[in-house]
Amino acid sequence: MTTTPQAAPNGAAGGKRLPKRRPRKTPLSTAIIPWLFLAPALVIFTWFKFYPMVSGFSMSFYNVQFYADSEWVGLDNFYKAFDDPDLRLAVFHTTIYVIVATLGASVTALCLALFLEGPARHLRIIRTAIFLPAITSVAIIAEIWRILFNSADYGIINATLGFLGVAPQGFLSDPDQALWVLILMSIWKSAPYDMVIFVAGLVGINRELYDAASVDGASPWRKFWHVTIPGIIPSISVVVMLSFIRGFRIFAEVYATTGGGPAGSTATIMTHVYKVGFEELNYGYASAVSLLLLLFTVALTLVHMKIKSRFTV
Amino acid sequence: MTSSFSSRVAKIILYAVIVVTFVGPFWATLVTAFSGVSLKPGQLTLIPQSPTLENFRIAIFQMKVWQYLLNSTIVVIFGTILQVSVSALAAYALARKKFRGAAVVSLFILCTLMLPEEVIAIPLYLVMQKEIPILGMSIYNTYLAMILPVVGWAFSIFMLTEFMRAVPMELEEAARIDGANEWQVFVNVILPLVRPALGTVTIFGFIMIWDQYLLPLIAVNDKDLMTLPVALGSLRVDDTITPNILTAATLVAMAPSVIVYLALQRQFNRGIMAGAVKG
Numbered sequence: 001m002t003t004t005p006q007a008a009p010n011g012a013a014g015g016k017r018l019p020k021r022r023p024r025k026t027p028l029s030t031a032i033i034p035w036l037f038l039a040p041a042l043v044i045f046t047w048f049k050f051y052p053m054v055s056g057f058s059m060s061f062y063n064v065q066f067y068a069d070s071e072w073v074g075l076d077n078f079y080k081a082f083d084d085p086d087l088r089l090a091v092f093h094t095t096i097y098v099i100v101a102t103l104g105a106s107v108t109a110l111c112l113a114l115f116l117e118g119p120a121r122h123l124r125i126i127r128t129a130i131f132l133p134a135i136t137s138v139a140i141i142a143e144i145w146r147i148l149f150n151s152a153d154y155g156i157i158n159a160t161l162g163f164l165g166v167a168p169q170g171f172l173s174d175p176d177q178a179l180w181v182l183i184l185m186s187i188w189k190s191a192p193y194d195m196v197i198f199v200a201g202l203v204g205i206n207r208e209l210y211d212a213a214s215v216d217g218a219s220p221w222r223k224f225w226h227v228t229i230p231g232i233i234p235s236i237s238v239v240v241m242l243s244f245i246r247g248f249r250i251f252a253e254v255y256a257t258t259g260g261g262p263a264g265s266t267a268t269i270m271t272h273v274y275k276v277g278f279e280e281l282n283y284g285y286a287s288a289v290s291l292l293l294l295l296f297t298v299a300l301t302l303v304h305m306k307i308k309s310r311f312t313v
Numbered sequence: 314m315t316s317s318f319s320s321r322v323a324k325i326i327l328y329a330v331i332v333v334t335f336v337g338p339f340w341a342t343l344v345t346a347f348s349g350v351s352l353k354p355g356q357l358t359l360i361p362q363s364p365t366l367e368n369f370r371i372a373i374f375q376m377k378v379w380q381y382l383l384n385s386t387i388v389v390i391f392g393t394i395l396q397v398s399v400s401a402l403a404a405y406a407l408a409r410k411k412f413r414g415a416a417v418v419s420l421f422i423l424c425t426l427m428l429p430e431e432v433i434a435i436p437l438y439l440v441m442q443k444e445i446p447i448l449g450m451s452i453y454n455t456y457l458a459m460i461l462p463v464v465g466w467a468f469s470i471f472m473l474t475e476f477m478r479a480v481p482m483e484l485e486e487a488a489r490i491d492g493a494n495e496w497q498v499f500v501n502v503i504l505p506l507v508r509p510a511l512g513t514v515t516i517f518g519f520i521m522i523w524d525q526y527l528l529p530l531i532a533v534n535d536k537d538l539m540t541l542p543v544a545l546g547s548l549r550v551d552d553t554i555t556p557n558i559l560t561a562a563t564l565v566a567m568a569p570s571v572i573v574y575l576a577l578q579r580q581f582n583r584g585i586m587a588g589a590v591k592g
Contacts (some may be wrong), residue, residue, distance in 0.1 A: 031413075032405040033495055038418060041403035044465035049425045052436035059436065115327065130335035134572045136567055137524040140543030143336050143549065147556060156341060182492025192335060212542050249431040252526035256546055270431050277435045278531065290432040294319060301427045 060288035077288035098247035109194030133217035142256035201235030404473035456534035475509035
């Protein structure tokens with residue numbers, strides 16, 4: 001009998017006598033095997049996630065120079081962050097964006113879910129069709145919206161408004177409107193996705209609760225308020241929290257559509273970081289702002305986990 | 314009778330409004346891309362007339378959309394394959410092995426779930442410019458700069474770990490008694506049993522990589538290496554591009570996600586079916 005080459009190392013140790021159980025491997029190889037399987041992931045994670053994170057952290061305390069030694073500036077970059085009027089404006093825009101877009105998308109999604117829930121075929125088709133914005137990448141949606149909301153009077157939205165007797169609007173080229181167009185775009189893209197989560201939540205509600213409520217003579221509104229809403233509270237919390245956490249680092253949606261303009265009216269935290277870092281090459285300051293954003297995001301994530309654990313237990 | 318009729322009409326009108334709102338823009342894009350009517354910048358047409366493929370020809374060949382599509386395809390294919398392989402290997406160790414340090418490694422990977430890619434953009438950009446010891450060159454301005462950073466994805470590692478944990482130990486032990494070594498257990502026993510989960514992480518990975526924007530934006534500055542989502546923005550700057558051509562390029566960029574979405578539905582159904590058959 002020949003052993004296969006693969007089996008040889010195992011067989012060699014306990015091959016001669018009959019072991020009571022299967023042959024034991026040497027402790028060393030047992031200890032090493034998991035690390036061999038983990039090695040590629042650990043290398044990638046270390047090099048592309050942890051090393052940048054640590055170096056970003058350390059850069060925030062330096063005035064980074066390219067052709068000379070970087071200069072240690074202590075907390076200066078952070079002081080600057082709290083003093084920077086552009087950043088303050090960016091934080092303000094981002095906050096408005098996150099709050100309005102999150103509320104808008106959740107309410108729209110809930111209405112869609114209530115209206116389009118059900119196993120009927122035409123409802124399934126509509127649900128699939130309106131999922132299109134959710135699967136289209138941000139850069140493409142940005143292009144489509146730039147054309148839709150063109151400021152000329154023949155732009156399709158302006159033409160529609162003109163039909164209703166409204167004068168042509170500037171939209172993305174108007175500093176007073178651009179942020180709101182971006183918010184509308186965000187609602188349009190995320191509502192269908194959130195709807196799917198809500199539909200799954202609605203399906204999970206015990207039908208008997210509705211029957212019981214009907215027997216007790218509850219109005220549709222009371223049924224909605226006392227049966228539907230409590231039933232999908234977990235879905236609502238997931239949707240709202242994730243939208244909050246993702247919203248604060250909004251970048252591509254803005255960069256691809258307005259680039260932060262016109263006149264800085266749509267600058268968000270991340271487009272500001274991009275400008276300071278990649279255009280003004282002030283890496284130290286940009287890293288400091290990134291770090292503050294990271295701390296804020298981590299705090300939000302921890303809150304989210306806390307809320308989630310309350311619902312799942 | 315009349316009230317039910319009017320409520321049905323109201324419902325149908327509402328359905329129409331919803332569909333027009335969410336699908337209408339894509340309809341306008343589709344019609345404009347296939348239309349030979351000449352349009353001013355920022356104008357779209359809603360009524361199909363004088364159909365032509367000319368816009369696609371110009372977009373794909375003259376505007377070099379084929380090049381960007383090729384770049385995107387290379388990045389997404391290699392990125393997804395590497396991402397799923399690396400995740401599956403790591404998940405195998407985390408799910409099926411007891412070893413010292415397992416908890417630390419899990420925590421290490423979990424941390425990156427909380428780490429938004431955006432906040433490490435600048436240091437990542439600097440890391441990409443560093444010379445890699447074995448290659449003797451930096452990966453900046455190569456496909457690798459767009460591929461390697463997305464290979465490590467905590468989501469797919471945890472998803473696969475969960476599924477691999479559910480595989481009964483008896484199956485693995487039976488294979489070992491038959492003389493299977495570690496690698497054979499991994500490839501022949503565990504991987505086939507978690508195939509539905511592999512399908513899911515493949516699709517999510519594909520979409521995640523295809524939608525990358527900031528990473529390809531900072532990873533290359535050579536226009537010939539740009540991925541399609543990044544290149545779309547640079548096409549628009551060109552004044553000679555009519556809306557017809559721009560929408561044609563947009564449609565080409567959209568096609569893969571739509572195709573994958575349709576494949577995703579089937580995959581999900583298959584996953585559900587597989588679960589149902591096994592009971």
